[in-house]
Amino acid sequence: MLLRILITGASSGLGAAIARHYAAPGKMLLLWGRDSVRLEAVANQCRTAGATVSIRALDLVDTAAAIAAIADEDTADAIDLAVLSAGIGDIQASIDRVDPPDTIRIMGLVNFVTPSAMAAALADRMAIRGRGHIVVIGSAAAFHALPFAAAYAGSKAGLARFTEALRIGVAPHGVNVLLVSPGPIDTPGGRAVPAPRAVLVQPSYVAARIARASAAGRGHLILPWPFALLRAIDRLLPTALRDRLLNSLRPR
Template sequence: MSRTVVITGASSGIGRALALNYAGKDTTLGLLGRDVARLDAIAQACRERGATVETAAIDGRDADATTAWLQAFDSRHPVDLLIANAGILSGIEPQSRTEPVAAALRVVDVNLKGTMIAVAALIDRMQARRRGHLALISSLAGLAPQPDLPSYSASKAALVSYGTALRIRLRSRGIAISVVCPGYVETPMADQQRSAKPFSWPADKAADYIRRRLDRRSRLIAFPWQLVFGIRLLALLPVTLQDWILSGFRADVAPSESAQRQDSDSSS
């Protein structure tokens, strides 16, 4: 059966792995990302697998550009599944006591506002058709905040709440909502986090698991089970003990390449 899938943040990490996983002769892909070269490369790889692919090099924080492209694409290819995956990481950098406020606000803009922009562009159209599926890529950090990733944890927790609210509101309107909470996945973004990464998964394994659960329209897709089980147990403990356990998940966070470029641009 043919279908149309849109993936934001498709040029790297989980988004790239999902694009390759969904690519096939019966699939039309809309791939959004900011890195033109990497976006072109993944589009070509998907075409070689038989998919029809359209791309857009757009900053997801640009509401007008994102909305215009998604709605024009939807008019040509009604979207069955939107995977709102675009995200960035920030946290407490080495030799720093606090997270830079500019970096924190950038995380919230990309991870939360960017997702809301993409969803808003398509949600009314899906409701009019009374079919569609929205998948929001959150994180286990949204269920158990990490002390050195305050803005990242907050943005991902907000996505859990946002997705839950959407699911309740849209459950009678033919729209499925899935919130995806990966643990550690081997991606360039994860490489910024200098810490132990227990039960880490390769990106292609994560993409395959996410797709299988999305095909079942699971409401919450959280993995790996070892960390999910630990988080569920954590919620049963006294708050002081929760804080002590979570304080063990410490990490230095290196600035992303894009953040370093923006800092360089702003200082030149």
């Protein structure tokens, strides 16, 4: 019997690395992404590794379509593990004072509303079966009020709080929900983040850590470790000092 694994955002970056990590005989990978050409390329790599692969082109701006697709996939055969990796980021240009309203709308849908709805829909189905694993990819940015990436940090903060609540709610029904809060990852998007290159982590490393944490039934994974420390520091700093520090990180 094939282990069915759903991975969103699988056409590039961390999602693609997660797909490659799980690719092996006995695995059925359901790979979703916006770019069907790149998605097929990742699918072929996974097939070469021995996995059975199905792809679906989907834009998470369409929440209703994503929820319907989850229902279709899980009705066809139960999903054992879902890794909700799809997301978008944005950093304000130096001349911008605030995020454009449409950027906030789209980022709210892709980073918060749709993955939360998908996680809830699948968690309910898994709870009925009494088993299942869901991994939600958030961001260490959720811990900080970043003035140059307010829409991104805000959407990921909402996702983090929702995921924590979902984990508590479905744990008694045999469903494990893991929130992953990574710092910048060594991808084109991650390299655009105003952070020292030394803290960038490789997608393959993050994928392996996620797989271990999910298998162990953990509830939250922060990596690399300095970001757990930064989270604690952010909570302890006086507001005025924290505000000045966060403003100083704004790209010039």
